[in-house]
Amino acid sequence: MEGLFTGSPRIKRWKQLRFRLVVAGVFISILPLLLLGAYHLNLVGRWQEKAIGEQNRVAAEAVANDIHNLTVQQEGFLQAFSLRYGKELLEMPSREAEGILYSLLRLSPYLEEVSVFDLKGKELARASRRHLVVPGEQRPLSDRELMEKVRRGERYYGPVEIEEDGRPLFSLAVPLWDLSREWPVGGLKAKVSLKGVMDTITMLHTRQQGGTIYLVDSRGRLIGHQDFSLVLRQLDVRNSPAVREFLQGKEPPTRYVSYDGQEVLGVVIPLRDLGWGIIIEYPVSWAMAPVRTAAWHLLALLAVVVALLLLLNSYLSWHFSKPIEELGRAALEVARGNFVEVNLMSGVGELASLQETFNYMSRELKEKARMEALVRQADKLAAVGRLAAGVAHEINNPLAIVSAYTEDFLDRLEEGGTSSFKEGEWKAYLTAVSRQVARCTSIIRKLLDFARPAPGVREWVKVDEVVQEIASLMDYTIKKKGIELALELEGGLRVYADRLQLEQVLLNLLTNAVEAIEKEGKICIKAAKKGQEIKISVIDTGRGIPPENLEKIFEPFFTTKPVGQGTGLGLSICYGIVQDLGGRMVVESSPGQGTTVKVYLPARQRGDMDEEAESSSCSG
């Protein structure tokens, strides 16, 4: 409202409709996209995790199969030699047997050492890639489990042993059969290099880029890794949940923090017969890279959408708020009394209708204002009529004096001629006549001034002057009715108002007060400053107003006077004038007790008044 009254754009930017429209538009457009995007990303993240988990499982199973196949292949070599040579290997000269064992080493790069032994646990011949083998040297075998299995005709997979240089090897043994009697007579034992096996596995599964493949034995020791240095360092991986759960025979979680502190998606596949576990892990950061990329793409898309929406919404909000702002400005003009019409240049139905309604309102208000001006003028004329008696009396007195002077002057002139006048008497007569004429002229000018329709010009008006002036206009009537008029006026009170309008208000109130008193009574007019307002009270001891009429007294044409004696517009006009001046009116009355009418007008600072005066003059 303040903005409307002053006409200045004091509304903060973020409170402006245009800004709110833009923000709301962007928010409404972005929110669904953001929610859908987040939901979609979450879904994709889950799918990705599931897909990687499945991929891990398939890869781990493939790796497990490859390891199984490689170990079975080594076992196959031993079985083939066992079948080919049988107990001959036990019976032939050790040098010859060693030659055969070395040829077995040549067949497989994974075999580090091969030996042949009898059921008594004596190693009869041996071939080794790295260690000296003295031909014919016989050593005892200390592995009881191996011997028991071979005696039962079973194959044997031994535990992983770490060599002096850090390489893990595991033992593998198959029985040597006496084919004629079909029972085992000895065995072939090999040490298999896991490094070679892991190198092959790594080479076969290079497509597992980003992932890590490693192998643990039944004790959780790291026996194979893509990065063989970790095996050589005998890195402890038992703190990895996958290894822990594997050792406990449980299903490990799919997502966990691995031994190196990295969050991974992992899977463990136990290796058949060997008791080992193959573990494949993918760092979550790597696995979720596509989701992260998608998130960045979504953010980029959102940024583009926000930019476009800002442009679009700015245009739309400007398009829609401009007519409203124009309406606001026009309303302000109307409030100032300039009954303008608007042309919103909008084809939108509601706005066109609003424009039509506004223009209709403006026209109506203009007509109303014109009518009010006419009514006020009529009321003034009525007041003039009411004043006529008093004015006539006012004028009658000086005229009587003039008449008395001129009659006396003429009588003396007829009686004694000009010589009957003493020196200076002529001038005295003429001066007396002239003073009375001047008095008449003054009274008539005042009456004309009041009755003349004049454009309202606001100015600083001294309240006490106006009150005294009105009191002097009503002086005759008041005295005639024997009313005692008391003025209690605080000095120096000023209001910024149209003087004539203020006089009209006070005249109306005073007239009503006089008319409310049948005969003899008291009227008191008070003016004082109350806070930010100037209060002018007209208090009479008249007959008062009945409660049922009290609420109607500001209604136009409401009167309790006989027909022809009142228009019923007086208080209504006063009310309108006071409201125009930014004030208010309060009427308190009780029948038989009298009536008090209080007029509150804003007591503005001088500076404000100057500004307003300047603003008014500027606005024309």
Add this chain to the structure above:
Amino acid sequence: MLLVALKVWIYKERSPYLSKRVGVLLANATRISKLEGLKAGLAELGYMEGRNIIYLIKNAEGDWERVYSSALELVAEGPDVLVAGGRLEAQALAEVAQKKPVPIVFMGAASVKDGWRLPCMTGVDNFHTELAAKRLEFLVRLLPFIRYVVVLVDPRVVPGIQSLPSLKQAASQLGLSLEIVSVSSIEELKQTLSVLELKRPDALLLTSSFLLEEGEAIRLIGRTAKSLGWPVMGVNVADAEAGLLAAYGCPFADQGRQAARLVNKILEGQDPAAIPIETPDRLELVVNLDTARSLGLKLHPDDLKFVDRIIVGNEGGGVVYGEPQN
């Protein structure tokens, strides 16, 4: 679009500076095979020469003194990692790079368990010292008739010396008579070989040595061995390829390829001290059948069953015996 273009331009401008710089020090031309293995291994790991890796190569051409000066020059170039062709080069690089430690990876060095390794160093142990006894065993298995074996050892080379106790023990177990002969220069080698002519050994066994793997020494030993009918067991597979009867060890190229994985780890930022030294992935027994024939040895196919590779028809491009000495 502008941002993408700017990024591409920056990447193109900066790419030469983003390349990894690998300094390689080789003591002699024989070890070039290691470098080839290294390059092949790194290429498999995604390092393409000229694109994202630059090799700064220094070859001392068999000059002991030049190894240190080459090491100095190499360290001055400030590579990301230094790669040594062997133990000698690794020692030289370690001494030179003391003030400004640069990770060092050796492509096959012998006897690295004795505290010789520095924290900034890792690599592949070629197992030469540990395999000395195994070479003697294979020599006996190939030629069961031998009883008297002369071992040539360079007293300046620690692994060679360190292999002697195990060799003596193996000889004792195998029932061989062993004679240890020191050689530390070509001249000394010539004199030694002429002295050995009188002793008539059944075979010669070489030990790990910078001198004894040099082309000139191998050629000299090969010529003398052929003329005197001595079978010689070499240290490096390349020795057999060069014309000696046999050799047992890890091929040079394999050592280089295996070292490439360790170089990659260092280039990825791992601490060399945290990377354990590896032993060779693959060992190979190579027999040069041409040499056997020229020596008049009749090797039965059964005796060759355990041989990993047989060189026939001068496959290795080895020495032509009797070639005048340069």
